Amino acid sequence: MKKLLLATAAAALTAGGAFAEDVKLGISLGFTGPLESMSPAMAQGAELAMKEVSDSGKFMGGAAVVPVRGDSTCVDAAAATATVERLVTTEGVKGVVGGMCSGETTASLQNVGIPNGMVMISPSATSPALSTLEDNGLFFRTAPSDARQGVVMTEIIMEHGIKSVAVTYTNNDYGKGLADSFAEAFKAAGGTVTIVAAHDDGKADYSAEVGALASAGGDALVIAGYVDQGGSGILRGALDTGAFETFVFPDGMIGDTLQNNFAAEVNGSFGQIPSSEGAGKEKFVEMATAAGFDGTSVYSGEAYDAAALIMLGMAAAGSTDPSVYKDKIMDVANAPGEPILPGELGKALELIAAGTDIDYQGASSVELIGAGESSGTFREIEIKDGKIETVKYR
Secondary structure, eight states, X not given: OOOOOOHHHHHHHTOGXXXXXXXXXXXXXOSSSTTTTTHHHHHHHHHHHHHHHHHHTOSTTTOOEEEEEEEOOSSOHHHHHHHHHIIIIISOOSOEEEOSSHHHHHHHIIIIITTTTOXXXXXXXXXXXXXXXXXTTOEEESSOOHHHHHHHHHHHHHHTTOOEEEEXXXXXXXXXXXXXXXXXXXXXXXXXXXXXXXXXXXXXXXXXXXXXXXXXXXXXXXXXXXXXXXXHHHHHHHHHHTSOSOEEEOGGGOSHHHHHHXXXXXXXXXXXXXXXXXXXXXXXXXXXXXXXXXXXXXTHHHHHHHHHHHHHHHHHHTOOOHHHHGGGHHHHHSSSSEEEOTTOHHHHHHHHHTTOOEXXXXXXXXXXXXXXXXXXXXXXXXXXXXXXXEEEXX
């Protein structure tokens, strides 16, 4: 059972000048790198939540929330660490939405977040290793672990009648974690994995990698890579050589680049991505459209939710100090309490001020489990007539 939010929150909201100065929140995403096409909508999702809270006038005595962007590059741990260090030590942010990819998230969390006592909520870092990382209660994520995605991917492949697959993965924490989780689940379900092979991003030629995958064979090729990087290189090579006809696309491969660059060439291929359906998602998409960006874009809803949880945690604690409000994030994220959807952050702040529990559900049906990660709902997709179509949610 969640503890009732105490009167300290109400006191903070009536304290006027005590919290009237702007509150900065960092956004550390890969604005350059292998997922750069996904980052703009993710940042806009986080900033939409910040604007909503600022416009309500009900946050910390009327304080405005100011976003500060930083480029994590998604894959360069040193660059990501430097970015988060700038956000924390120079910009003075009170929380960070990010990182984006698993390896750089781990690096910036261990090198900056934990030493500086900074709360970080990732909308998209999915490595299973993050579930057991000693984080002093500072790290959360609104995306589910790839341990869960591996099981879901297995179910979808089996339902397509495919019994053997080759697997290639981007050579980092995300790729290896997902490939290992999937291979274990697929074999346990009676499937055959003919090969599990890494590929490096940034290469001009993937003929050697594609040749090895083709030699191993399989009814389909699973590409656990990045759509703006090596994943597309592998896919192009496999298509051009006829090595495979059916492809399975995990989350890192599902984006506009897949649809724009390959279209009907991958008709009949399929995959999955963390996503949700229902009133919360529909409301977020509506709000995003009004704000001028695509709310169906990968992880944009999760980014909105990450920012919202930071701010609602602050309100519940009556403090912008991460060492204080970190203990309230699980409270505001989970039942029991009044359900809160996108567009209702002002209402949430009022309830918190009145000492009433809230259950933030947001755009992605938030439910935090374990050490603070999403329990996970997935959108199954298929490429039909050159377009990414939703099949169902699971």
